[in-house]
Amino acid sequence: MTTVMTSLDDTIAAVATPWGEGGIGVVRVSGPEAVRVGERVFHSPSGVRLAEMTTHTCHVGMIQLCGEPVDQVVATVMREPRSYTGQDTVEFSGHGGMVPLRRILEACLQAGARLAEPGEFTLRAFVNGKMDLAQAEAVADVIRAKTDQALTAALHQLEGHLSEAIRRLRQDLLELLAHLEVGLDHSDEDHPFLDREALLHRCTEVQHALERLLGTTRTGRLYREGLKVAIVGKPNVGKSSLMNVLLREERAIVTPIPGTTRDVLEEGLNLRGIPLVILDTAGMRAHSQDPIEQLGMERTRRVLEQTEAVLFVLDTSVPLTEEDRRVAELLNGKPTIVVLNKADLPACWPPQALDALMQRSPSPPPSPTRGEGKTSRPPPSPPTGGRGKGEGGRRSIPAVRISTIRREGIDQLEEALWHSVMGGTIAPHDGVLVTNVRHQDALRRAQDALQRASTAASQEAFEECVALELRNALDALGEIIGATTTEDFLQAIFSTFCIGK
Numbered sequence: 460m461t462t463v464m465t466s467l468d469d470t471i472a473a474v475a476t477p478w479g480e481g482g483i484g485v486v487r488v489s490g491p492e493a494v495r496v497g498e499r500v501f502h503s504p505s506g507v508r509l510a511e512m513t514t515h516t517c518h519v520g521m522i523q524l525c526g527e528p529v530d531q532v533v534a535t536v537m538r539e540p541r542s543y544t545g546q547d548t549v550e551f552s553g554h555g556g557m558v559p560l561r562r563i564l565e566a567c568l569q570a571g572a573r574l575a576e577p578g579e580f581t582l583r584a585f586v587n588g589k590m591d592l593a594q595a596e597a598v599a600d601v602i603r604a605k606t607d608q609a610l611t612a613a614l615h616q617l618e619g620h621l622s623e624a625i626r627r628l629r630q631d632l633l634e635l636l637a638h639l640e641v642g643l644d645h646s647d648e649d650h651p652f653l654d655r656e657a658l659l660h661r662c663t664e665v666q667h668a669l670e671r672l673l674g675t676t677r678t679g680r681l682y683r684e685g686l687k688v689a690i691v692g693k694p695n696v697g698k699s700s701l702m703n704v705l706l707r708e709e710r711a712i713v714t715p716i717p718g719t720t721r722d723v724l725e726e727g728l729n730l731r732g733i734p735l736v737i738l739d740t741a742g743m744r745a746h747s748q749d750p751i752e753q754l755g756m757e758r759t760r761r762v763l764e765q766t767e768a769v770l771f772v773l774d775t776s777v778p779l780t781e782e783d784r785r786v787a788e789l790l791n792g793k794p795t796i797v798v799l800n801k802a803d804l805p806a807c808w809p810p811q812a813l814d815a816l817m818q819r820s821p822s823p824p825p826s827p828t829r830g831e832g833k834t835s836r837p838p839p840s841p842p843t844g845g846r847g848k849g850e851g852g853r854r855s856i857p858a859v860r861i862s863t864i865r866r867e868g869i870d871q872l873e874e875a876l877w878h879s880v881m882g883g884t885i886a887p888h889d890g891v892l893v894t895n896v897r898h899q900d901a902l903r904r905a906q907d908a909l910q911r912a913s914t915a916a917s918q919e920a921f922e923e924c925v926a927l928e929l930r931n932a933l934d935a936l937g938e939i940i941g942a943t944t945t946e947d948f949l950q951a952i953f954s955t956f957c958i959g960k
Contacts, residue, residue, distance in 0.1 A: 467586055470496055471579055472572035474560050475959035481555030486563045487959060488572055489548040489580060494536065497549035499570035500524070500563075501534050509549065514538035522551060524566040530559040544580050545587030578956025582949065585941060592941030592952070593622045596895060599956050600683060608732025609682045612892045620890045621898070622940050624672065628905075629936050631665050636929045639922050655916050658925070662913045665932075669906045672891065676899045678881070679892035685734035686880055689762050690798075691789070692772035693782035694742030697800040700863035701772060702726070702739040705873075723758050731877055738762055760789065768879060769795045770872075775860070776804035779812055787816050796875050797858035803865050817856055897952075901938045908932035 470490030476483070488496050497509045503520040512518060515537055522529040532553040542548040551567075553559050568574060578599075585595045593616060600613035615621070635658065690698045703709050706726055724739040740759040763769070769790055773783060797813065857875045861868030893899055912928035937943035 467583055470572045471575035472496070472564060472567040473575035473580075473959040474564055475550070475580075476555065476560075478557055478560070479555075480557070483552050484555035484560040486551045486553070486560060486567060487548065487575075487580065488550070488567050489542070489544045489546050489575075489583065490572070491547065492571055493547040493549045494538075496567055496570045496572045497534060497536075497551075500566040501532070501549075501551070509534065509536055512536045514541060522553065522563050522566055524562055524569070529562045529566060530554055532563070540587070540589075543589065544583040545589045546583060575958060576953075577958050578953030578960060581956060581960055582953045585949075590617075591619075591622050592944065592949075593625070593895075593898065593939050594619055595941075596897075596952060598960065600894065602957070602960065605685065605727065605734035606682070606729050606732045609734060612679060612682045612894055615890045615892065616894065621893070624668075624891050625936050625939050628665055628668055629933055629942070631661065632929055632933050632936070635661055636926060636933065639926045639929070655919065658916050659913055662909050662916070666906060666909050666913075669902055669909070672893055673899065673902050673906070675891065676893045679894035680896065680899075681733050681880065682892065683894040685736060686768060687736045687738060687766040688768045688770060688876070689738045689740055689759075689766040690770045690772060691740050691759060691763065691786055692742065692774075692798075693780065693786060696742070696772045696774040697863050698742065698772050699724075699739050701770065701798060701800065701861075702737055704863050704866060704869055705737060723762055730873060730880070733877075733880060735880075738766065763789055763791065763793065766793065768876070769793045770798050770876070771795050772798045772800050773813075774801050775799045775806045775808070776801040778807055779816055784816060794879050795856050796872070796879055797856055798872060799858055799860040800863060802860040802868065803862040813858060898939050901935045905932040905935040908935060 468491055470488065470492040472486060472488040475485045475487040494509050500522050501509055501520050502523055503518055507518065509518075512534075513536075515535075517533050517535045519531070519533055522532050530553040532551040535550045535552065537543075537548045537550075539546050551563055553563055564574075581590075581595050581598050584590050585592060590598075597613050597616035601610065601617060604610035604613050639658075690701055692698050702724065705728055723741070726737050726739075728735040728737050740762055771786065771790065773779070797817070799813075857879065859868055859872045859875050861872055863869075893902065908928045908931035912925050912932070915924040915928065934943045938948075941949075
């Protein structure tokens with residue numbers, strides 16, 4: 460990327476649509492020589508040249524490579540600065556096959572363009588002022604969005620909602636800093652400067668605004684990144700059946716034979732806009748001589764280390780066993796929902812048995828999770844909640860009774876999972892969500908710097924100390940929109956983009 464940063468005047472080309480077969484594929488060319496490169500490969504039946512075409516017009520013609528026809532395309536000409544990159548851009552829309560797209564790209568490279576680096580088109584848009592850094596990052600988020608809510612959050616950021624909020628905060632800090640620096644430069648003059656009480660008040664206002672933004676980070680990152688949820692339990696309790704019911708399709712093989720699932724199955728699930736990855740794991744049992752089953756159980760242990768939430772499935776129609784207890788001990792404090800399956804059959808153990816079982820696993824971290832779920836046809840006995848808050852300071856673990864065979868209790872389970880994931884609330888954000896861990900880190904550093912500035916001001920420290928911390932806060936906020944950045948910093952961000960964007 461360093462070479463890209465020092466050669467933004469090169470003309471670059473790349474396939475801008477996914478590789479594979481499709482109705483249309485696009486090769487994008489951008490840079491000072493984009494039109495000339497296009498002219499060397501594009502031939503119109505009417506004989507018109509790309510250089511003669513007005514901006515934002517489309518023309519049908521043939522791409523040629525070494526005098527041989529490659530593909531019939533529609534050429535779109537966009538002249539600077541009215542293009543995505545802010546430079547002259549030509550896009551060739553041809554047939555969406557791997558061979559024609561590869562040969563169109565090859566023709567452009569032979570005509571004088573070079574292959575674009577990952578994210579280089581968007582990098583040029585940023586450098587040429589078409590968008591700021593937060594908006595540029597939102598481009599990748601739009602492409603990768605897995606739910607409507609994730610797409611909406613990314614589009615709001617692309618439209619500049621977050622950027623505008625950051626600019627307003629920076630403007631407030633710049634005005635504060637200007638007052639201080641004028642006072643420092645003219646301390647010997649009779650001039651009304653901002654007093655410390657007013658300074659503290661305005662710093663507090665900005666801190667509150669930062670706190671409101673930081674309050675959206677959990678919601679924003681869940682929409683953007685989603686969550687991994689593992690389904691665990693001993694063999695034959697209904698883990699694969701539960702996965703199929705949640706997905707509304709027969710994804711996992713279900714048989715009455717214990718140990719059917721030997722590997723971890725992964726599938727995506729949209730839970731009210733949160734992209735979840737559901738992992739169906741091999742059943743855990745105390746003794747198995749089957750080496751494949753042993754490998755599956757080892758993978759289950761690894762999944763439990765990596766996942767963020769757990770659905771712990773128990774069979775209420777048979778007595779609890781040592782295998783159930785072993786699984787409970789593996790939960791290791793993960794946010795957990797106990798799924799009491801086979802509620803269509805008579806219950807085989809009393810309510811207090813679940814409390815005794817779950818007391819053997821470490822307490823989950825505090826979270827405002829929802830309590831019990833209820834099926835539309837509640838079966839007798841087992842419990843609907845885990846441990847109470849009064850027992851040794853432990854938090855309750857939600858438990859939901861279901862029947863996968865009757866599809867009962869699934870709505871209640873999804874409700875409990877939603878509240879477990881979201882903490883029961885959605886942060887109000889008025890179109891501004893902080894979805895990126897980089898932005899969250901910058902906001903926290905700005906907040907810390909402001910706190911140090913407030914402390915220094917309240918202790919009547921030298922104005923230089925207060926001004927230094929205000930500059931630190933400004934720089935941290937500037938990182939979000941790219942007002943303060945370095946080449947290495949940009950390289951780290953744009954290298955995560957796909958080639959062609």
